[in-house]
Amino acid sequence: MALLSVADALALVLADAHPLPLEAATLLDAHGRVLAADLAALRTQPPADVSAMDGFAVRAVDVAVAPTLLHVVAEIAAGRPLDREIGPGEAARIFTGAVMPRGSDTVVIQEVTRRDGDTVVIQRPETRGRHVRPEGLDFKAGNVLIARGKRLTARDVALAGAMNYVAVPVHRRPRVAILATGDELVPPGTPPAPGQIVSSNGFALMAIARSEGAEVVDIGVVADRLDATIAAVRRARAAGVDVLVTSGGASVGDYDFVKPAFAAEGIDLSFWKVAMRPGRPLMHGRLGGMQVLGLPGNPVSSFVCAILFLVPLLRRLAGRSDLSPPSQSAKLGCALPANDERADYLRARLTRGALADGGDIATPFPRQDSSMLAPLAHSDCLVVREPFAPAAGPGDPCNILNLQF
Ligand code: AMP
Ligand code: MG
Numbered sequence: 497m498a499l500l501s502v503a504d505a506l507a508l509v510l511a512d513a514h515p516l517p518l519e520a521a522t523l524l525d526a527h528g529r530v531l532a533a534d535l536a537a538l539r540t541q542p543p544a545d546v547s548a549m550d551g552f553a554v555r556a557v558d559v560a561v562a563p564t565l566l567h568v569v570a571e572i573a574a575g576r577p578l579d580r581e582i583g584p585g586e587a588a589r590i591f592t593g594a595v596m597p598r599g600s601d602t603v604v605i606q607e608v609t610r611r612d613g614d615t616v617v618i619q620r621p622e623t624r625g626r627h628v629r630p631e632g633l634d635f636k637a638g639n640v641l642i643a644r645g646k647r648l649t650a651r652d653v654a655l656a657g658a659m660n661y662v663a664v665p666v667h668r669r670p671r672v673a674i675l676a677t678g679d680e681l682v683p684p685g686t687p688p689a690p691g692q693i694v695s696s697n698g699f700a701l702m703a704i705a706r707s708e709g710a711e712v713v714d715i716g717v718v719a720d721r722l723d724a725t726i727a728a729v730r731r732a733r734a735a736g737v738d739v740l741v742t743s744g745g746a747s748v749g750d751y752d753f754v755k756p757a758f759a760a761e762g763i764d765l766s767f768w769k770v771a772m773r774p775g776r777p778l779m780h781g782r783l784g785g786m787q788v789l790g791l792p793g794n795p796v797s798s799f800v801c802a803i804l805f806l807v808p809l810l811r812r813l814a815g816r817s818d819l820s821p822p823s824q825s826a827k828l829g830c831a832l833p834a835n836d837e838r839a840d841y842l843r844a845r846l847t848r849g850a851l852a853d854g855g856d857i858a859t860p861f862p863r864q865d866s867s868m869l870a871p872l873a874h875s876d877c878l879v880v881r882e883p884f885a886p887a888a889g890p891g892d893p894c895n896i897l898n899l900q901f
Contacts, residue, residue, distance in 0.1 A: 499771035501883070502804060502839050506820075508766040509780050509805050513787060515815035516668040516738065526653050528709050529666035530815040535642040538660040541634040544577075545596040549627040552587040552609060552616055553600035556624035564618050568611070572597060587616055596628060603627035635659070645817030647709070667815035670739060672705045673732035674698045675715040677725060677745035677754060678793060683717065696869065697743040697791075697798045704802050704901050705741075708810040713737055720745060725757035733761075733786060738813055740786055741806060744793025746777040754790045755779060763788055771883060773838045774866035775801045787813075794866040800841045800878065803897065823880065823895045827851060829859030832881065832888045840881035843871050846896065858896050875899055 500508075518532045547553060558566060566587040572578045574593035582588055582599035590596070590603060601624055608620040635641055641659065642652050648664070656664050681695035682688050695717050702712045713735045718728040725745065732740040745754040746768075755768060758781060765781040768790070772778075774797035779790030789806055791798040808819040826846065842860035850857040858879050861871040877896040888894065 499769050499776070499837065500767050502770060502772050505767055505770045505778070505780070506805060506808060509787075509789070509809050510812055510819070511766070512782070513809055513812045516670060516813050518665050519668050520663040521666045522663045523653055523657050523661070526648050526656065526664050526666065527650055529648055529664075529669075530709065531642055531644050531646050531648060531652075532665040532667050532815055533644050534640045535656060535659065535661065535664060537635045537637050537639045537641055540632045540637045541658055542629050542631060544631050546574075546629050547572075547590045547592060547594050547596060547603045547627060548629050549603055549605045550591050551603045551605040551607075551627065552618070553582060553590040553596055554587045554602050554604055554618070554622075555582060555584065555600055556602040556622070558585060558587075559602065559604060559618050559622045562618050562621040566616055566618060568614050568616050570597065587618075601625060601628065643817070645815060647814075647816055667813075670705075670708075670710040670810050670813040671713065671735070671737040672702075672710045672739045672741060672810070673713040673715050673735055673737040674701045674705070675728050675732065675740065675742045676717045677720060677742060678717065679720045679751070681717045681744075697793070697795055700795070700799050700901075701741055701743065701791075701802055701806070704799075704806065705810060707901060708807055709814055710739075710810050720751040720753060722753045722756055722760070725753040726760050729757055729761050729763075729783075729788075733783065737786060739806070739809060740783075740788045741791060741802070742789070743791045743798040746779060746790045746792050748777075758783075758788060758790065771838045772800075772804075773840050774864075776838065778805070780805070792866075795869050796843070796866040796872050799872060803878075803899075803901065804841075821897055821900065823897055824856075824877075826856040826858040826877075826879075826894055826896050828879070828888055828890055828892050828894050829857045830890055832860070832879075832885075834887045835881045835883060835885040837883050839883050840879075840885075841897070842879040842881065843875040844877050844879045844896065845874070846876035846898075856896075858894055 571589040572594040577595040578597040610617045676698045745752045763781040763783045768779040770778045781788045791801045811819045844858045844860040847857045880895045
């Protein structure tokens with residue numbers, strides 16, 4: 497099989513991934529969920545003209561010139577509308593959020609008044625409509641204010657509440673099983689024997705999946721044996737997950753059993769090599785309703801592949817309309833050689849606003865070894881080099897992916 501471009505590989509990953517079924521989320525549980533239907537306001541906000549300040553509700557014609565004396569005929573607090581009209585020469589004491597009484601159209605703030613029993617002296621002229629929030633200023637019943645496919649922020653949740661929703665329709669969270677492979681791997685916290693290393697990939701993958709709103713099932717580390725790898729794939733299936741992500745064992749070495757295990761379980765691979773660096777041995781397939789992503793073992797490779805393929809897959813399943821993390825432009829902080837046929841994702845630091853025009857400078861780390869977690873953790877972004885990109889010098893434009901994970 498020839499090397500696939502990243503874009504073609506992503507298209508295959510997404511080809512038959514569909515948003516998961518709907519469920520209702522109460523407002524308390526709605527944060528971070530993805531809206532499954534456009535949300536239209538069930539009410540108008542504010543529901544009537546209301547005062548924006550503490551002061552006096554008056555008729556604008558009465559306060560066109562000042563000072564002027566008005567008779568205070570009522571007091572109106574928020575939530576207690578007055579059933580009486582304000583006539584000529586009259587005013588009502590009013591507080592923020594209270595409904596403007598009939599006849600009034602303007603609020604004079606208390607700071608420019610002098611109250612004396614049943615009268616008030618307005619010391620400064622005021623214009624019509626001042627300090628009044630008209631009915632529907634924020635939104636009107638029927639307005640679509642949150643679109644389906646949006647991951648709900650704290651602000652969206654507040655808005656949904658103000659729109660009078662108790663619960664909102666969201667997509668079910670994707671469920672993801674994470675499996676590490678390798679005889680050399682031990683969990684963190686155990687003293688590794690000679691030749692052993694600590695398994696770290698799964699923690700990045702689980703963190704990414706969770707921050708995308710998925711539930712994770714940790715299958716742990718499996719030995720480099722065909723039977724053990726097959727058993728682990730079956731465990732993921734039995735857990736009923738939507739996605740199985742493996743790391744390591746994806747090449748064609750004598751100890752790489754992921755591909756044979758996938759084949760033994762009847763997983764149809766849509767691809768197993770992608771023209772990218774880091775991360776060439778990358779597999780995708782399906783087993784019934786379970787999407788399967790076989791990521792490379794090197795920590796940087798599994799991370800970059802997760803950003804490029806797992807994140808969009810989870811977003812599609814979660815019903816999101818924005819699938820890929822957005823790319824941005826910056827200027828290079830150093831020279832780079834011409835690229836070969838594989839897209840390159842270089843770990844880089846970003847110096848924001850470093851250029852005269854306020855632009856950012858991205859400087860790739862000198863060593864781009866796909867085993868190195870420290871520079872990955874210290875990176876702000878990935879500099880994306882397209883296949884066959886020509887040599888570039890300091891100050892040349894480049895595309896970057898910000899690392900938010
Ligand atoms: P593999 O693709 O299995 O040949 O693994 C490539 C490299 O990544 C090897 O050096 C592995 O030790 C390392 N590796 C594989 N899985 C993990 C993991 N879960 N955590 C840390 N390193 C890993
Ligand atoms: Mg291995």
